[in-house]
Amino acid sequence: xxxxxxxxxxxxxxxxxxxxxxxxxxxxxxxxxxxxxxxxxxxxxxxxxxxxxxxxxxxxxxxxxxxxxxxxxxxxxxxxxxxxxxxxxxxxxxxxxxxxxxxxxxxxxxxxx
Amino acid sequence: xxxxxxxxxxxxxxxxxxxxxxxxxxxxxxxxxxxxxxxxxxxxxxxxxxxxxxxxxxxxxxxxxxxxxxxxxxxxxxxxxxxxxxxxxxxxxxxxxxxxxxxxxxxxxxxxxxxxxxxxxxxxxxxxxxxxxxxxxxxxxxxxxxxxxxxxxxxxxxxxxxxxxxxxxxxxxxxxxxxxxxxxxxxxxxxxxxxxxxxxxxxxxxxxxxxxxxxxxxxxxxxxxxxxxxxxxxxxxxxxxxxxxxxxxxxxxxxxxxxxxxxxxxxxxxxxxxxxxxxxxxxxxxxxxxxxxxxxxxxxxxxxxxxxxxxxxxxxxxxxxxxxxxxxxxxxxxxxxxxxxxxxxxxxxx
Numbered sequence: 001x002x003x004x005x006x007x008x009x010x011x012x013x014x015x016x017x018x019x020x021x022x023x024x025x026x027x028x029x030x031x032x033x034x035x036x037x038x039x040x041x042x043x044x045x046x047x048x049x050x051x052x053x054x055x056x057x058x059x060x061x062x063x064x065x066x067x068x069x070x071x072x073x074x075x076x077x078x079x080x081x082x083x084x085x086x087x088x089x090x091x092x093x094x095x096x097x098x099x100x101x102x103x104x105x106x107x108x109x110x111x112x113x
Numbered sequence: 114x115x116x117x118x119x120x121x122x123x124x125x126x127x128x129x130x131x132x133x134x135x136x137x138x139x140x141x142x143x144x145x146x147x148x149x150x151x152x153x154x155x156x157x158x159x160x161x162x163x164x165x166x167x168x169x170x171x172x173x174x175x176x177x178x179x180x181x182x183x184x185x186x187x188x189x190x191x192x193x194x195x196x197x198x199x200x201x202x203x204x205x206x207x208x209x210x211x212x213x214x215x216x217x218x219x220x221x222x223x224x225x226x227x228x229x230x231x232x233x234x235x236x237x238x239x240x241x242x243x244x245x246x247x248x249x250x251x252x253x254x255x256x257x258x259x260x261x262x263x264x265x266x267x268x269x270x271x272x273x274x275x276x277x278x279x280x281x282x283x284x285x286x287x288x289x290x291x292x293x294x295x296x297x298x299x300x301x302x303x304x305x306x307x308x309x310x311x312x313x314x315x316x317x318x319x320x321x322x323x324x325x326x327x328x329x330x331x332x333x334x335x336x337x338x339x340x341x342x343x344x345x346x347x348x349x350x351x352x353x354x355x356x357x358x359x360x361x362x363x364x365x366x367x368x369x370x371x372x373x374x375x376x377x378x379x380x381x382x383x384x385x386x387x388x389x390x391x392x393x394x395x396x397x398x399x400x401x402x403x404x405x406x407x408x409x410x411x412x413x414x415x416x417x418x419x420x421x422x423x424x425x426x427x428x429x430x431x432x433x434x435x436x437x438x439x440x441x442x443x444x445x446x447x448x449x450x451x452x453x454x455x456x457x458x459x460x461x462x463x
Contacts, residue, residue, distance in 0.1 A: 028142070028143075028146075029139060029143050030142075030143045030146040030147060033143075046168075047168070047169075047170045048143065048147075048168050048169045048170065048175070049169045049170030049171065049174055049175035049178055050170070050178065052136075052139070052140065052143075052175060052178070052179050053178045053179050053181065053182045056179055056182040056183060057118070057182055059121075060117070060118040060121035060122060060125075060182070061115055061117055061118050061121075062117050062121075071142075071146065073149070075142055075145060075146060076138070076142055077139075077142045077143075077146070078135070078138075078139045078142070
């Protein structure tokens with residue numbers, strides 16, 4: 001992995017997964033991983049091995065549901081989709097992150113005279 | 114961890130094989146797609162696979178990370194250890210038997226000794242402020258009666274200043290064990306009698322389950338013809354009759370007693386007693402050591418009263434307070450005047 005890529009912050013991966021599923025609809029693990037990398041403009045170093053535990057955790061929490069299906073190029077794959085609880089969780093988490101970002105931005109901006 | 118996730122993990126324990134299969138299949142499908150994309154980008158099959166595995170962080174590592182999320186890995190490891198232990202013990206039955214026997218004996222002896230010690234030393238008395246309750250005994254050559262030295266009405270009267278100094282309240286109860294022929298519910302019997310001072314039940318916080326218990330007014334001479342039944346005797350002689358209060362018990366000699374109440378079932382003081390009668394208050398003169406003296410210590414009186422004299426000492430293990438040697442008519446109080454304001458006064462009884 002490139003040294004200049006940013007590692008994923010703890011806890012943000014779940015949010016990215018939820019947002020990806022909201023935008024793209026049902027998607028398999030590999031698709032989610034590729035999408036996250038694309039959206040970040042390949043600036044994120046995503047270890048695919050950490051994605052699957054995160055998916056399991058989200059499924060256990062009821063934010064996503066899974067079912068086996070067939071991918072675009074006819075491969076058997078497990079597809080994940082967002083549940084109602086997942087939509088609510090996504091809204092909540094997104095709001096929290098926006099707030100955090102806004103607060104940090106105030107700190108980092110030079111004070112106006 | 115959310116409640117939902119907790120239950121999800123518990124349920125997964127039941128479907129371990131299936132989820133393991135699914136996990137392998139999912140990761141295999143992921144790898145396949147990644148390799149296919151690598152091939153499309155022009156890599157050799159081996160190189161594409163190598164890169165895909167690299168970005169997965171290693172096959173085994175990925176599988177293991179997923180397993181840690183599912184079920185309860187700690188519990189499952191524990192169950193595996195347990196199964197291993199059982200297997201090994203089965204292979205060596207003799208050793209297993211010795212170990213089990215040793216443990217069983219050890220635990221058995223331990224709990225037996227503990228229950229003995231608990232009953233004898235540790236269990237608090239079933240009375241309020243039980244840790245301040247003491248038997249009071251005289252320090253003369255011991256006349257042991259059921260483990261407690263008995264005192265006479267003369268002694269109780271003579272010790273009054275010290276008792277009042279040491280105790281918030283004190284009460285006495287006859288040694289018991291004496292029976293008397295009586296006609297109870299139409300039947301001649303010989304119940305066990307004990308006499309209690311008027312404040313005994315109040316001090317011990319005992320409640321009647323029927324009627325009332327002995328109160329100080331009952332111990333005034335001439336009012337003493339009342340009796341309280343023990344729960345056991347109430348059932349034995351009256352079959353638990355709820356209308357027993359007010360009925361008479363006729364002794365062979367003297368006036369009949371009137372039943373005023375029934376004690377609660379849990380009450381027990383040293384020995385079983387059928388009938389409780391009021392003990393008439395000293396001072397009437399008697400050197401007959403017929404009473405046990407019970408005191409409820411003042412919170413600060415012992416140990417460590419700052420005026421404390423060596424003549425007053427508490428034997429904590431036996432929960433006994435031993436006053437100075439006394440003979441009837443002679444009072445040797447705590448020599449500290451602050452401690453015993455009654456010294457020399459008429460109240461002292463010297």
